Amino acid sequence: MSENLNLRVRIAFEKYGKIRFTSHRDVARIWERTLRRASLPVAYSEGFSPRPKLSFGLALSTGHESDAEYLDVELDSDRVDEDFDPEALVADLTERLPVGMSVTAVALIDRSTTSLQQAVTSCTWQIDVVDVDADTVAEAVARALAAENLIVTRERKGKEVTDDLRPLVLSLDVKGPIEAHNADSVIGVRLLAELGTQPRAVRVSELLATLDPPLTERRVVRLHQWIQNDDTDERSDPLSAAVSPAPAGAT
Amino acid sequence: MTTLWTQLEPLLPQVQKPARYIGCEDGMQTPEHGPGIVSWLLIYPDTYEIGLPNQGLQILYEIINERPDGAAERSYAPWTDMEAAIRQERIPLFSVDTHKPAGEFDVIAFNLSAELTYTNLINCVDLAGVPIHSAARADNDPLIGVGGHCTYNPEPIADFVDFVVLGDGEEAVGDITELLREWKQAGKNSGTREGLLRELSKVPGVYVPSMYEVEYDGEFLATVTPRYSDVPETVEKRTVADLGDWPYPKNQLVPMTEVVHDRLSVEVFRGCTRGCRFCQAGMITRPVRERPAEQVSKMISEGLQRTGYDEVALTSLSTADFSGIEQVIGQAVVDQGADQVSVALPSLRVDAFTVGIAAEIQRARRTGLTFAPEAGSWRMRQVINKLIREEDLYGAVESAFSQGWRRMKLYFLTGLPTETDEDTLGIAELARNCVKLGKTHKSSASVTVSVGGFVPKPFTPFQWFGQNTVTELNRKIGLLRDDTRRAKGVQLKWHDPKATLAEGITSRGDRRLGPVVEYVWRNGGTFQEWSEHFSYELWLEGMAAHDLDVDWYVHRHRTEQEVLPWDHLNAGLHKDFLWQDWRDALDELGLEDCRWTPCYDCGACTGYGIEHVVASATPPAGGSQGTGVDLASGGAVPVMLQPRPAQSTEGAEVPVS
Numbered sequence: 001m002s003e004n005l006n007l008r009v010r011i012a013f014e015k016y017g018k019i020r021f022t023s024h025r026d027v028a029r030i031w032e033r034t035l036r037r038a039s040l041p042v043a044y045s046e047g048f049s050p051r052p053k054l055s056f057g058l059a060l061s062t063g064h065e066s067d068a069e070y071l072d073v074e075l076d077s078d079r080v081d082e083d084f085d086p087e088a089l090v091a092d093l094t095e096r097l098p099v100g101m102s103v104t105a106v107a108l109i110d111r112s113t114t115s116l117q118q119a120v121t122s123c124t125w126q127i128d129v130v131d132v133d134a135d136t137v138a139e140a141v142a143r144a145l146a147a148e149n150l151i152v153t154r155e156r157k158g159k160e161v162t163d164d165l166r167p168l169v170l171s172l173d174v175k176g177p178i179e180a181h182n183a184d185s186v187i188g189v190r191l192l193a194e195l196g197t198q199p200r201a202v203r204v205s206e207l208l209a210t211l212d213p214p215l216t217e218r219r220v221v222r223l224h225q226w227i228q229n230d231d232t233d234e235r236s237d238p239l240s241a242a243v244s245p246a247p248a249g250a251t
Numbered sequence: 252m253t254t255l256w257t258q259l260e261p262l263l264p265q266v267q268k269p270a271r272y273i274g275c276e277d278g279m280q281t282p283e284h285g286p287g288i289v290s291w292l293l294i295y296p297d298t299y300e301i302g303l304p305n306q307g308l309q310i311l312y313e314i315i316n317e318r319p320d321g322a323a324e325r326s327y328a329p330w331t332d333m334e335a336a337i338r339q340e341r342i343p344l345f346s347v348d349t350h351k352p353a354g355e356f357d358v359i360a361f362n363l364s365a366e367l368t369y370t371n372l373i374n375c376v377d378l379a380g381v382p383i384h385s386a387a388r389a390d391n392d393p394l395i396g397v398g399g400h401c402t403y404n405p406e407p408i409a410d411f412v413d414f415v416v417l418g419d420g421e422e423a424v425g426d427i428t429e430l431l432r433e434w435k436q437a438g439k440n441s442g443t444r445e446g447l448l449r450e451l452s453k454v455p456g457v458y459v460p461s462m463y464e465v466e467y468d469g470e471f472l473a474t475v476t477p478r479y480s481d482v483p484e485t486v487e488k489r490t491v492a493d494l495g496d497w498p499y500p501k502n503q504l505v506p507m508t509e510v511v512h513d514r515l516s517v518e519v520f521r522g523c524t525r526g527c528r529f530c531q532a533g534m535i536t537r538p539v540r541e542r543p544a545e546q547v548s549k550m551i552s553e554g555l556q557r558t559g560y561d562e563v564a565l566t567s568l569s570t571a572d573f574s575g576i577e578q579v580i581g582q583a584v585v586d587q588g589a590d591q592v593s594v595a596l597p598s599l600r601v602d603a604f605t606v607g608i609a610a611e612i613q614r615a616r617r618t619g620l621t622f623a624p625e626a627g628s629w630r631m632r633q634v635i636n637k638l639i640r641e642e643d644l645y646g647a648v649e650s651a652f653s654q655g656w657r658r659m660k661l662y663f664l665t666g667l668p669t670e671t672d673e674d675t676l677g678i679a680e681l682a683r684n685c686v687k688l689g690k691t692h693k694s695s696a697s698v699t700v701s702v703g704g705f706v707p708k709p710f711t712p713f714q715w716f717g718q719n720t721v722t723e724l725n726r727k728i729g730l731l732r733d734d735t736r737r738a739k740g741v742q743l744k745w746h747d748p749k750a751t752l753a754e755g756i757t758s759r760g761d762r763r764l765g766p767v768v769e770y771v772w773r774n775g776g777t778f779q780e781w782s783e784h785f786s787y788e789l790w791l792e793g794m795a796a797h798d799l800d801v802d803w804y805v806h807r808h809r810t811e812q813e814v815l816p817w818d819h820l821n822a823g824l825h826k827d828f829l830w831q832d833w834r835d836a837l838d839e840l841g842l843e844d845c846r847w848t849p850c851y852d853c854g855a856c857t858g859y860g861i862e863h864v865v866a867s868a869t870p871p872a873g874g875s876q877g878t879g880v881d882l883a884s885g886g887a888v889p890v891m892l893q894p895r896p897a898q899s900t901e902g903a904e905v906p907v908s
Contacts, residue, residue, distance in 0.1 A: 021269035033559030
């Protein structure tokens with residue numbers, strides 16, 4: 001087996017409903033089992049405790065839903081069928097995933113593609129906040145956008161670190177009032193935010209906590225992940241950004 | 252059908268590990284409920300992570316749901332944060348499958364594997380909105396049932412449960428469902444509950460505590476008598492004759508979040524004839540009933556394909572004793588490839604042969620190896636009838652270190668009958684010798700010694716033995732600590748003797764213990780199995796509050812004449828066999844494994860017309876344990892086997908779907 005000829009596929013998937021309460025680690029285990037059930041020839045690491053070669057993108061917080069999750073899988077080229085068709089995996093994997101998780105696209109990507117963690121530059125979030133009226137939300141958003149910086153302090157390796165979130169808040173819009181989940185009288189407000197992920201990903205909860213007044217999230221959905229191309233000044237999603245021109249190694 | 256999901260959903264982001272409460276497992280069922288259908292809520296009264304993998308619960312879940320007149324869902328004890336949240340919002344306990352309120356089920360049945368979960372049982376009944384005392388329940392309230400190993404002495408929880416199932420549940424749940432269906436279809440009319448309980452008490456294997464009158468003679472138990480002439484005087488356990496007829500679980504639940512034993516499990520046999528005298532499981536699950544080897548192989552390959560797991564555990568009380576072990580493992584390696592899948596043998600026998608098997612099947616991923624010599628000296632091991640010679644242990648350890656393992660775990664008990672300080676210190680000696688062996692292979696070799704305090708259990712030869720006090724157990728652990736302090740490579744761990752005491756109170760208590768368990772629960776003592784929640788003080792306070800003497804219940808030796816609180820129940824073992832075995836223990840006399848030697852007439856086979864059922868007519872190789880013969884040096888085993896009953900080997904294959 002010559003490892004450098006291994007294929008890499010990038011899988012885009014959604015996560016909705018009850019399954020959203022699983023953690024990033026849980027999702028990794030779900031994927032390991034799903035790939036084995038699909039009998040996909042996943043490459044394994046060498047050594048005492050071989051692990052399947054999977055690499056996940058930015059962690060989605062437990063409880064958040066998503067339209068745009070990604071995962072890269074390395075396939076052992078020696079065991080890949082000649083007529084391997086990434087498109088066929090969409091249905092094949094979805095059928096084996098738990099209810100609430102489904103694959104939206106699969107593509108072969110170039111072996112030299114930058115990892116998801118490094119490549120993704122921002123995410124678009126749909127954030128429903130509750131227990132607050134529309135005017136308060138609008139004012140809080142306006143104040144945040146007008147601010148020169150949004151300072152948060154957090155603990156890292158036992159030390160207090162201060163960060164300015166403001167440069168990473170790429171956009172923040174009030175979309176309007178929403179009906180609450182239940183028939184109860186709570187009225188919520190829907191926000192749309194694009195938050196930067198480099199040098200670190202801003203968490204939705206962090207952003208809401210820095211607003212004045214702080215807001216409480218109810219339902220949060222990651223709508224997109226983006227890769228900014230500095231040369232062309234265009235952004236694209238991780239799948240179209242990375243698709244290799246020809247299925248290298250497949251023949 | 253009512254679902255609480257929309258009320259639960261907003262609470263989940265506030266609690267730890269919300270995936271505990273969502274269900275969504277692969278293999279989960281969402282059965283229909285209705286007037287002609289008896290609905291069971293099966294609860295494991297500990298956290299989801301501990302409870303989900305429980306095979307007993309999963310087997311009954313499938314069997315009930317396969318019945319046209321049955322529906323089964325599951326629940327687990329909510330962690331303290333979730334309990335606070337649902338109590339605050341006045342939401343009752345719910346099933347994880349469809350989030351239906353627990354109180355809407357016809358039966359709430361608990362699996363009891365550990366006495367310290369009793370307070371969680373009461374808590375779950377309370378969270379369901381059902382009165383905790385069976386006497387206070389209305390006709391319409393769910394019936395509270397229990398099953399599992401603890402039910403061989405259910406007296407401490409007799410006040411809280413409506414019925415108890417003794418032994419294998421596979422057939423009993425069907426009988427109970429039929430009876431309840433008639434009652435439900437007739438409308439659960441007012442005043443009919445008592446009659447239903449009386450009918451239930453006649454179902455074989457079912458014990459209804461309220462149908463029995465208990466009388467005391469001073470502090471001693473005098474009699475336990477049926478209140479009606481048609482209620483049986485003694486309740487016999489249920490025994491499934493042929494495991495081959497019960498290839499369950501067929502669709503093992505695959506959880507979406509991490510649990511203990513997160514792997515495929517295939518039960519290879521039930522029962523054990525090693526005869527370890529401290530081991531309740533080995534006594535109450537007799538006779539040995541092995542699953543046909545071909546069925547095991549099929550369950551492994553289909554189970555792995557369906558679940559996507561890369562590890563399978565072959566479960567039993569001593570898996571290397573499975574007579575089809577070589578065939579099954581050979582097949583697994585051919586079918587799966589040893590690099591892709593690893594096989595776990597949760598209870599390893601201590602010998603080099605077993606280690607050889609482990610090396611074969613754990614090529615892919617090697618975790619530590621665990622052996623359970625249980626006692627530190629040959630004398631002590633004869634008393635407890637764990638007939639492992641030191642040579643067996645050293646052979647196993649040598650073999651393991653030479654094949655690349657670097658650390659292993661050794662399990663021991665302390666506080667055993669007749670134990671001297673010399674016996675206790677033998678534990679440290681064994682551990683040091685194992686490390687010495689390891690160092691010849693690897694300088695980093697290490698051995699973890701795990702010591703638990705011994706709790707005498709009902710239906711074992713040690714049921715008459717007075718448990719060691721907390722002080723005495725602490726002293727023995729202290730001896731071991733001093734003796735291993737300077738031993739490089741030996742790491743000593745021990746179980747809290749205070750928790751051992753609480754277990755002792757509940758394991759052999761009578762009905763007077765009910766108010767004590769209730770006291771602990773009322774004062775917040777849930778999750779007593781968890782060290783961060785265990786409260787020694789609550790148990791002592793509870794005993795004092797109800798004027799009960801810890802010494803009398805726990806530390807006192809019982810006499811042959813004494814009426815034991817479980818004497819009206821029958822685990823299949825003759826009481827005189829147990830008493831003789833207790834005398835033999837005190838005489839340091841070992842008993843060989845009865846599968847390969849003449850019958851000792853313990854009662855387990857003769858009483859039920861069931862023989863030991865073995866998959867292969869040749870005993871597994873290796874080890875001197877139980878055979879008295881040194882197989883390693885070419886000795887032969889005296890074979891006296893009961894082959895599998897003819898009818899079950901006839902049909903070419905037992906279906907596993």
